[in-house]
Every structure is written in structure tokens, then in C-alpha cells.
Amino acid sequence: MREMRWPAGRSGEGLLVDRPRLRARVASGLGQILMSGDLEGAVAALAPGAPVLGLYGEADTGIPVAQVEALKEALAANNKTAEFKIYPGAPHGFHADYRTSYRKEAAEDAWNQMQAWFKKYGVLS
Secondary structure, rough: OOOOOOOOOOHHHHHHHHOOOOEEEEEEHHHHHHEEEEOHHHEEEEEOOOOOEEEEOOOOOOOHHHHHHHHHHHHHHOOOEEEEEEEEOOOOOOOOOOOOOOOOHHHHHHHHHHHHHHHHHHOOO
């Protein structure tokens, strides 16, 4: 099964839940879940099966680095395969080229990271 959405944001959360056939996931948002501080909900959303790549901005005021680090630790504690990359100085929505928060270098790297992740787990050839 192949599903790619970028950016994830609010609409992406529904993609993460109840998709056991997904081979790999990229979490660039989990916005509402992480913004609410619901770490357990975020882990539950990501826990079913597939390895997770997290791509976040260091300057994201809605999803602080501390929450991303806590999610990373929680996934590790639950033996989930996950990697995270935090982009220095990048705000929320750094990959959305239609927003003032767009950061070209970080966005291009994140896009390449996502494609490499999906190739690594056989989602893309």
C-alpha cells in the first residue's frame, strides 16, 4: 500500500491511525496530537507496525523539540523503529512552499529524506 501526503499536519493524523498494511510512515506533523501534549496518543497513532521517520523544525512553537524528543524516547521504549531529524531554525510548516514559513533547504532535504525512507522500506522503488 502506498500513501504519500506532504505536508501531514491535521489531515495526516488520520493517515497514521489504523493503517496496518503501511510499510513505512513519515511523521512531519502529528500536529494536533503533539500540540495537545498527548504523547500516549501520538505513540498509539504511530505504533501499529511500520517504521517511522520524524521530520520537525527546531523553531516550531506548536510542536516543541522537547515533545519530539519525548515521542522519540516513547517509541524507543515501545521497541518501535524510528528516526528523527530536527531542522535547525526551521518553523512549523517549513516544507510548505505556499507559506511564509517555507525553508527551501530544509524542505528539499526533508523531501529527500522521506523518499529515501520509503525506498529503504520498499514503499518506493
